[in-house]
Amino acid sequence: MSTIHATDETAAIQPTATLPPRITAALIARLTGMVAAGSGTDSRPPFPMTEVYTGAHVGDLPQSRPEDITEAFAVARAAQREWASWPLRRRLAVFERAHELFLREGETIADLIQIGAGKTRRMALEESCDVPMVISHYLKTARRVLRPRRHGGPVPLVTTSFEEHRPKGAVAVIAPWNFPFAIAISDSVPALIAGNAVVLKPDNKTALCALFGVELLYRAGLPRGLFQVVCGTGPDVGPTLIGGSDFVMFTGSTATGRVVGEQAGRNLIGCSLELGGKNPMIVLDDANLDDAIAGAMFAVFGNSGQACMHIERIYVHERIHDEFLRRLVAAAEELGSKIGAAYDYAPEFGSLVSADQLARVAEHVDDARAKGATVHTGGRARPDIGPAFYEPTVLTGVTPDMVHAKAETFGPVVSVYAFRDEDEAVRLANDTDYGLNASVWTTDLARGRRIADRLESGNININDGFVATYSAKSTPSGGVKQSGVGNRHGDQGLMKYTDTVNIGVVKLQVLAARARLPYEMQVKTTLATLRLMRRTRLR
Incomplete structure (x- = not known):
């Protein structure tokens, strides 16, 4: 670690934070100099x-x-x-x-x-x-x-169309x-x-x-x-x-x-x-709890809960609910003991992005606590570590009148609920205006697919929290309902940045009205031609 001091070249920046050796005043000056600004x-x-x-000053943007x-x-x-x-x-x-x-x-x-x-x-x-x-x-x-494609035109053999994709x-x-x-x-x-x-x-x-x-x-x-x-x-x-x-x-x-x-x-x-999400995770009664707990820990607390696709609601079958909750709380408490502020791999849980974001997370938890929710672990800021640290937090008893029940908290906070059967689990998971990500845990993959087919979400992971879908760069990823429009990744993630152009070529003039032929006869000929092309699968 080295402390950056301003030089004459970068006097306007005056960084004061203690940063890794690779991050020099000259680098910060060079990067901020790239911004288009008068x-x-x-x-x-x-x-x-x-x-x-x-919270120390690094530079001026x-x-x-x-x-x-x-x-x-x-x-x-x-x-x-x-x-x-x-x-x-x-x-x-x-x-x-x-x-x-x-x-x-x-x-x-x-x-x-x-x-x-x-x-x-x-x-x-x-x-x-x-x-x-x-x-x-x-x-x-x-x-x-992006390659141009040749397609048939309206009349086989004598017309052709070309599909091109041009940058916007x-x-x-x-x-x-x-x-x-x-x-x-x-x-x-x-x-x-x-x-x-x-x-x-x-x-x-x-x-x-x-x-x-x-x-x-x-x-x-x-x-x-x-x-x-x-x-x-x-x-x-x-x-x-x-x-x-x-x-x-x-x-x-x-x-x-x-x-x-x-x-x-x-x-x-x-x-x-x-856009936003209030993403659910369903843990069925046949789920492997070792896998489900490990998956939930990353899906909920990875990046301190600041991921659009992270899990904020967990629905667990009533038969295994208590054991799942016990193990999740224990794992969250262990993670909470590994909070740290360092540029190495020792800490396993980091900071929120800002004091403002911490205030939002704390407000959601305090509201739930005041209205009767149980905080099993966490629920506290950690100013002893840094200005924006907040502990991994597990809640139960969250009711619809609490802010955390419906709004995106976007922090290390999850609420756990019990359900009786698959129909109830699906209904609860879908009870949101959002539809970005969902997760299903089961040892029966066919059962998991059946549940996935009923969930209203643009990304659905079976036996994973969100990495399986987001990391699949070949498959388009996006949200439904109030979680977005369009996709990134896959072919669509490239095609959306292009305008599709259709170029039609007529080799023989067969599309224009035929002179001296009564229009009624032209209509009959056209309809007969359409039937013939359908029967022969030419068009």
């Missing part, structure tokens, strides 16, 4: 970045004005015209190099993630691996997905703070591969790791200006960012997603929204 008397006050573990965002789009669009002209194989060669760079720089990426988000080293390293996984998937599939132009990516590196860069990669420019808005608190990801892509060979970064609060930069784009990829709350979707609709551009 300087001088008309610039906006910078955002003071802090190390979550201590420039904030973009509307005119800065407009200029960023102009620069990005100019670079995009060159980038889109490159053959796909040349664009993919950039990402071949980027794949190795992201793996090689994994430790620095993890450092930057931890500084802003406060998660454990394990979670930070796992997050850094998401980008190479996404790159690897699209390196394998992009040629197939400039894509806005609005990334959250909970997985600030993975989502910012992994959502941008397919947009770039498809031939687009990207204008990224990371969260202020966690921007450093996203900026480093952009730097690595430039080092891999992206044309200068193609990937722009703007920073600021949503109300300050959102309207100009969305208004200047040809497509929006947003990950965040359902409330903000509605605002993004409304503005995209007014501008007649597409959007993909991954």
Whole structure:
């Protein structure tokens, strides 16, 4: 560990936190210098970045004005015209190099993630691996997905149609703070591969790791200006960012997603929204409890509960409910003894992202406690460790009048309930406005599939919490109900960043009305032709 001191070159940053040796004042200055933001008397006050573990000042992040965002789009669009002209194989060669760079720089990426988000080293390293996984998937599939396709026209043999997928132009990516590196860069990669420019808005608190990801892509060979970064609060930069784009990829709350979707609709551009969740886990009476407890611990408390797909409600068959609860509480208490603030692998449970997020989590737990819920373990902040630490918390007796029952808490808090039969479990799991993720635990996989078929969720994991679906980069992932619109990953995760163009070719003029033939006869001929093509399966 080394303390960063300001130099003349970086005097405006004045970092004071004790950070890993890889994170120098020069690196922070270089990264923050990538933000599209004006300087001088008309610039906006910078955002003071802090190390979550201590609350100490790390650096100042420039904030973009509307005119800065407009200029960023102009620069990005100019670079995009060159980038889109490159053959796909040349664009993919950039990402071949980027794949190795992201793996090689994994430790620095993890450092930057931890500084802003406060998660454990394990979670930070796992997050850094998401980008190479996404790159690897699209390196394998992009040629197939984006290649032009020839189809039959309306009249066999003499007409043909061609399907092409062209880049939309400039894509806005609005990334959250909970997985600030993975989502910012992994959502941008397919947009770039498809031939687009990207204008990224990371969260202020966690921007450093996203900026480093952009730097690595430039080092891999992206044309200068193609990937722009703007920073600021949503109300300050959102309207100009969305208004200047040809497509929006947003990950965040359902409330903000509605605002993004409304503005995209007014501008007649597409959007993909991954929004909130109140995700259920069902533990059937034949479940392997060793596996189910281990799975629940990660699904509930991984990343300190700050994952869109993490589990906040667990429904356990009444026959095994008490034993499951006993073991879950014991495991949560053990995890609570391994809380820590360190840039190594010793701590197994990390910080929340900010004191504000801690206040939200504490408010939900305090409300449940005041209204009669039982707190079996946790339910306390840990200021002795850092300003945003909160213990792993297990509740029972949560009733519909409690905030935690319906609202997304987004922290290390779970409520446990008993159910009598499968019908009740499915009804309770589906009793939410959200539909992002669900989990079913059973030793009978056919039974698990039957339950999964009845759950209202865009991602459903059998004998896993959420990793099985999210890590399956070949399969589209998204939410239903109030949890989102559109998908990331899979073919759809690439195709959404393109416009589909239909080119029709007529080799012989057979579509126009035939001169001197009565229209009634033309109708009969057309209907007879349609019947013949159906019988012969020509069309």
